[in-house]
Amino acid sequence: MPTVGLIFSTTRSCLLAFLVALAPLAALAEEAGVAVPATENQAIRKGAELERDRHWSDAIDFYEKCLKSWSDNGQLQYGLRRAKVQFSIERRYSEKSFLTDMLGQQRPEATGHLEDVLAKVRKHYVDPISATSFVAHGTESLYHALANDRFLEHHSTGRSPEAYTRLRKILRDQYWNRSCPGPDSAIALVNEVADLTFTEAGIPPVATIFEYVFGGCNSLDDYSNYLTPGRLGDLYSNIEGEFVGIGIEMKSEAGKGLLLVNVLPESPADEAGALPGEFITSIDGRDCRKLTTEEAAQLLQGAPNSRVQLELSGGDTPPRRAFLTRRAVKVKSIPVVELIDSANGVGYIRMTGFQKNSADELDQALSRLEREGMRALIWDLRGNPGGLLTAAVEVLDRFIDDGVLVSTKGRMVDQNWTYSATRIGTRDLPLVVLVDGDSASAS
Helix, strand or coil, X not given: CCCCEEECCCCCCEEECHHHCCCCCCCCCCCCCCCCCCCHHHHHHHHHHHHHCCCHHHHHHHHHHHHHHCCCCHHHHHHHHHHHHHHHHHHHCCCHHHHHHHCCCCHHHHHHXXXXXXXXXXXXXXXXXXXXXXXXXXXXXXXXXXXXXXXXXXXXXXXCHHHHHHHHHHHHHHHCCCCCCCHHHHHHHHHHHHHHHHHHHCCCHHHHXXXXXXXXXXXXXXXXXEECHHHHHHHHHHHHCEEEECCEEEEEECCCEEEEEEECCCCHHXXXXXXXXXXXXXXXXXECCCCCHHHHHHHHCCCCCCEEEEEEECCCCCCEEEEEECEEEECCCCCEEEEEECCCCEEEEECCCECCCHHHHHHHHHHHHHHXXXXXXXXXXXXXXXXXXXXXXXXXXXXXXXXXXXXXCCCCHHHCEEEECCCCCCCCXXXXXXXXXXXXXXX
16 A cells, blocks of 8 residues: 555644645745735636636635635625635646556555545544544545546446446435435445445546545544655655755746746756746647646656756747756755845845754854854745644754743643753844745744
8 A cells, every 4th residue: 555644734744734735846836926806706606617728726715815805795605615626636647656546456455545534534634534424525535526527538338428427416305415424324325435436427436436535534633644655755855955956946837838937956956957937838849838736846846867858938038949857856944044144144044934944054154143143133934834743843943042932732642742952053133034925833
């Protein structure tokens, strides 16, 4: 069975926002620039239009903006929920390790994943989650998957659209919020639905079971998720601060290609002259102007020392080809250290995550700024999604000399931890911390 992971927002090991727990290689959700309409009805219509066009990440961004103005609107609330479910399905069905390692399993193995996640939620998740709620969210995920083009293309069986419509109606009428007194009845119900889905629409039982595994986790908070083998590997790479790739952060822009949001220093992309603001339009000869971020990420991944050819355009340079060799790339959690006001001794540190080596990086940055005359510090955590809890504790201990830094509470005794400050090594200086709407978890 491939290694997968269930990441809880309350686990001792890490605090992560699930939509940001991705390798620096490339998996940023596309940012949307859709303005909020003047009325609720216009907002509902625009959200529906984005969903019809399958622009799920744009729809998520749009609904979240609209709900700041109309927080009680049920249609906008459900639109956001629906878009998030569809976005998750589409990401799974663009991810190699899910398609090969997980969907390639036999039915008993897939059922084992379901049993395992139900047991972990029951034992470790901080709030009680009923089996009924977990299965209901799985039914919802399957219901939406049966209207998702990527899901249906992968499981194409030649059935008519009416077959999927009929199956969705059965799920809604007979299985929506069906009572499950415990995990055994939950597993029995999921297997019943898997048989039904195969009979009615030819969908493999393993695919149905995994919709319940992943969809069921939607019953948890937004910061808990079931990870595929690939995403679990990405998570560990982020924590270690090292991954194999070409060293870029990118996002898809339909018709233009893959916008380079960031090029990591001393990476293959940096050495090849790639610049933020440029677009990748081709990967190994394949036009990628219509690919999603996830699809492009799969093409860019490869073994150490393997080569990839990119076509780059935009920016201040003419279109060109670049040949890059994939290798291990170090990801610094502190990419910027500057004394920005020498007269007043104001230092600046930008921290982009909490990784295994973040405390050591911080010590080096502080020592350098102190040598340059720092007497006050601006600590920039904007856009920082969090990371490793123990790293966050070590970093925070550099600025607080007494008291509790953070505590965790779980349903088991060994999940209850308290981390306290120590006086040794504490800096005593004026400090400003910058955060924004994308600062999460540890930051």
